[in-house]
Amino acid sequence: xxxxxxxxxxxxxxxxxxxxxxxxxxxxxxxxxxxxxxxxxxxxxxxxxxxxxxxxxxxxxxxxxxxxxxxxxxxxxxxxxxxxxxxxxxxxxxxxxxxxxxxxxxxxxxxxxxxxxxxxxxxxxxxxxxxxxxxxxxxxxxxxxxxxxxxxxxxxxxxxxxxxxxxxxxxxxxxxxxxxxxxxxxxxxxxxxxxxxxxxxxxxxxxxxxxxxxxxxxxxxxxxxxxxxxxxxxxxxxxxxxxxxxxxxxxxxxxxxxxxxxxxxxxxxxxxxxxxxxxxxxxxxxxxxxxxxxxxxxxxxxxxxxxxxxxxxxxxxx
Amino acid sequence: xxxxxxxxxxxxxxxxxxxxxxxxxxxxxxxxxxxxxxxxxxxxxxxxxxxxxxxxxxxxxxxxxxxxxxxxxxxxxxxxxxxxxxxxxxxxxxxxxxxxxxxxxxxxxxxxxxxxxxxxxxxxxxxxxxxxxxxxxxxxxxxxxxxxxxxxxxxxxxxxxxxxxxxxxxxxxxxxxxxxxxxxxxxxxxxxxxxxxxxxxxxxxxxxxxxxxxxxxxxxxxxxxxxxxxxxxxxxxxxxxxxxxxxxxxxxxxxxxxxxxxxxxxxxxxxxxxxxxxxxxxxxxxxxxxxxxxxxxxxxxxxxxxxxxxxxxxxxxxxxxxxxxxxxxxxxxxxxxxxxxxxxxxxxxxxxxxxxxxxxxxxxxxxxxxxxxxxxxxxxxxxxxxxxxxxxxxxxxxxxxxxxxxxxxxxxxxxxxxxxxxxx
Numbered sequence: 001x002x003x004x005x006x007x008x009x010x011x012x013x014x015x016x017x018x019x020x021x022x023x024x025x026x027x028x029x030x031x032x033x034x035x036x037x038x039x040x041x042x043x044x045x046x047x048x049x050x051x052x053x054x055x056x057x058x059x060x061x062x063x064x065x066x067x068x069x070x071x072x073x074x075x076x077x078x079x080x081x082x083x084x085x086x087x088x089x090x091x092x093x094x095x096x097x098x099x100x101x102x103x104x105x106x107x108x109x110x111x112x113x114x115x116x117x118x119x120x121x122x123x124x125x126x127x128x129x130x131x132x133x134x135x136x137x138x139x140x141x142x143x144x145x146x147x148x149x150x151x152x153x154x155x156x157x158x159x160x161x162x163x164x165x166x167x168x169x170x171x172x173x174x175x176x177x178x179x180x181x182x183x184x185x186x187x188x189x190x191x192x193x194x195x196x197x198x199x200x201x202x203x204x205x206x207x208x209x210x211x212x213x214x215x216x217x218x219x220x221x222x223x224x225x226x227x228x229x230x231x232x233x234x235x236x237x238x239x240x241x242x243x244x245x246x247x248x249x250x251x252x253x254x255x256x257x258x259x260x261x262x263x264x265x266x267x268x269x270x271x272x273x274x275x276x277x278x279x280x281x282x283x284x285x286x287x288x289x290x291x292x293x294x295x296x297x298x299x300x301x302x303x304x305x306x307x308x309x310x311x312x313x314x315x316x317x318x
Numbered sequence: 319x320x321x322x323x324x325x326x327x328x329x330x331x332x333x334x335x336x337x338x339x340x341x342x343x344x345x346x347x348x349x350x351x352x353x354x355x356x357x358x359x360x361x362x363x364x365x366x367x368x369x370x371x372x373x374x375x376x377x378x379x380x381x382x383x384x385x386x387x388x389x390x391x392x393x394x395x396x397x398x399x400x401x402x403x404x405x406x407x408x409x410x411x412x413x414x415x416x417x418x419x420x421x422x423x424x425x426x427x428x429x430x431x432x433x434x435x436x437x438x439x440x441x442x443x444x445x446x447x448x449x450x451x452x453x454x455x456x457x458x459x460x461x462x463x464x465x466x467x468x469x470x471x472x473x474x475x476x477x478x479x480x481x482x483x484x485x486x487x488x489x490x491x492x493x494x495x496x497x498x499x500x501x502x503x504x505x506x507x508x509x510x511x512x513x514x515x516x517x518x519x520x521x522x523x524x525x526x527x528x529x530x531x532x533x534x535x536x537x538x539x540x541x542x543x544x545x546x547x548x549x550x551x552x553x554x555x556x557x558x559x560x561x562x563x564x565x566x567x568x569x570x571x572x573x574x575x576x577x578x579x580x581x582x583x584x585x586x587x588x589x590x591x592x593x594x595x596x597x598x599x600x601x602x603x604x605x606x607x608x609x610x611x612x613x614x615x616x617x618x619x620x621x622x623x624x625x626x627x628x629x630x631x632x633x634x635x636x637x638x639x640x641x642x643x644x645x646x647x648x649x650x651x652x653x654x655x656x657x658x659x660x661x662x663x664x665x666x667x668x669x670x671x672x673x674x675x676x677x678x679x680x681x682x683x684x685x686x687x688x689x690x691x692x693x694x695x696x697x698x699x700x701x702x703x704x705x706x707x708x709x710x711x712x713x714x715x716x717x718x719x720x721x722x723x724x725x726x727x728x729x730x731x732x733x734x735x736x737x738x739x740x741x742x
Contacts, residue, residue, distance in 0.1 A: 144520030
């Protein structure tokens with residue numbers, strides 16, 4: 001397996017975007033730079049560029065999602081692509097069709113790109129392995145594994161506010177165990193040379209070998225947030241709030257919810273990020289979510305530019 | 319049919335025999351070693367110069383998929399795979415559909431296997447009805463029908479009271495119980511070892527303690543009941559240590575590991591290779607080294623193939639949804655030789671792990687070469703190089719993590735009860 005990277009073609013160019021792990025730093029930076037050039041498109045009166053005219057992009061969502069699917073759809077439309085949305089969770093899969101059969105059928109409809117979300121880790125890799133060589137696959141979230149465009153838009157956001165990566169301390173707080181977002185962020189931050197990445201959470205919500213990803217582990221919020229430049233809060237899924245992982249949402253909020261007091265441990269100019277959708281009062285207090293340090297809404301705006309960048313680079317037009 | 323196998327290096331790990339000499343077979347038995355028995359006129363002479371002649375391999379776990387999963391494999395395909403791998407006796411776990419919990423099913427399986435006249439099949443009976451872990455099976459009836467021991471296969475047994483009763487009942491009659499240590503709750507939805515690869519790939523983890531917690535329970539119950547227990551598919555360093563310690567304390571257990579665990583680790587999962595989705599999961603490199611040490615120092619009595627043919631559809635799924643298992647009958651010998659070469663183990667000691675070692679656990683008269691025993695033999699070329707090509711396997715299951723591996727050691731002849739059943 002050494003040397004083989006399923007995301008790159010024989011010339012080292014980006015063929016699919018499946019994970020940030022193993023992505024060369026130059027490609028990550030190229031995506032961020034390209035996204036920067038797309039940022040202004042959304043502010044124009046005519047919010048379109050013709051880069052992907054005539055291309056068919058299939059949003060293939062095996063797991064329900066409105067926000068992510070919408071941002072991909074907007075990104076594709078701003079690039080003038082034809083977008084086909086499929087909520088497969090409610091159609092063919094429930095009729096027993098296999099994942100690869102679904103993909104083969106859609107390929108026969110001359111898809112150029114698949115944007116895939118699936119509840120199983122590795123689903124996007126599986127699809128990428130089986131599509132024709134001219135089809136590109138973008139992973140829009142696979143199980144607990146990766147959500148690379150989210151990781152990239154978070155890097156875009158950090159660069160926008162902090163300029164330099166190599167001097168930063170970044171803390172990721174909450175349910176790292178089940179989070180594909182956290183995994184993508186960690187790989188992106190380490191790829192871009194952030195010297196200190198911290199994860200903060202109770203032991204039930206941190207993977208047992210998380211330190212091997214190159215992060216520092218904290219269980220105490222105040223200590224973990226001390227002097228950080230960036231605070232990234234993770235969403236706590238409802239089904240994890242009561243049970244063997246956590247006793248209650250209230251107790252989680254008390255010890256790991258982001259309040260102005262806890263944020264006071266971070267640097268005064270620290271920014272607060274969240275991939276959304278937020279649980280106000282559980283992982284983050286409203287006064288912080290809406291406060292002056294919050295960059296949660298700009299993240300969403302940047303997300304469209306980053307997805308445009310990824311799509312245009314994959315299509316070979318950037 | 320009288321057969322003379324001429325000039326091979328005859329290795330009988332059980333007796334310590336290791337000498338270049340002829341071996342004579344008549345009426346299904348080994349009738350002579352070295353010099354021909356008086357009046358022996360061979361119908362066939364097999365030239366074995368440069369080849370190894372050893373007892374046919376005894377595989378402690380090979381799923382044949384009948385009854386119920388004929389779309390994954392059939393007795394015909396898997397028995398052909400067995401003899402192509404030099405395997406002449408194999409144990410099949412009870413996790414068929416329906417499970418082997420009724421004498422009729424066992425008799426049918428034995429009858430089908432006998433009629434194929436290839437490897438000997440030794441079924442494990444289900445320890446509990448339907449493998450549900452609730453009510454024990456009619457063990458005496460199942461034994462009469464042909465079962466050699468009782469097992470839960472990979473099905474969980476949640477209720478320790480049932481496990482205790484099953485062991486007490488089996489030990490009443492002296493029946494062996496085969497158990498793969500796995501806690502039913504720890505790592506319940508897991509698909510990969512709780513280590514760095516599962517963390518990186520976001521795969522639901524199965525911690526090592528899922529094995530060791532169950533193992534400690536089993537060992538205490540063995541001490542309590544005196545049941546004859548064989549431990550299947552150990553995968554962790556701590557598990558091997560616990561068995562080593564238990565044996566040194568005089569607790570009467572035996573154990574095996576899968577050839578997969580001897581050679582592979584979590585690292586082999588790479589980018590979600592579902593051929594590396596196995597049960598038990600591929601563990602860390604440290605675990606693999608401990609498994610190897612355990613095999614070498616005798617803590618582990620046998621290496622099995624854990625042969626599990628899976629249809630391609632069930633593997634062409636995201637890792638966590640794919641069906642676990644790897645085909646293995648045709649790789650067992652080569653993988654054992656590979657381990658021996660890497661760990662610098664003498665050939666007879668290595669072959670013991672797939673012949674006399676497992677035969678002793680089964681308490682069957684196989685895995686040996688002395689005059690008078692069944693002529694179940696494997697003749698292989700230790701210098702023959704070959705590459706694992708899934709499509710070329712005789713097993714209906716093409717699912718192997720070893721695809722593309724270079725192997726050394728190829729079976730040339732397999733004899734079962736004095737008949738040549740495979741020539742390669």
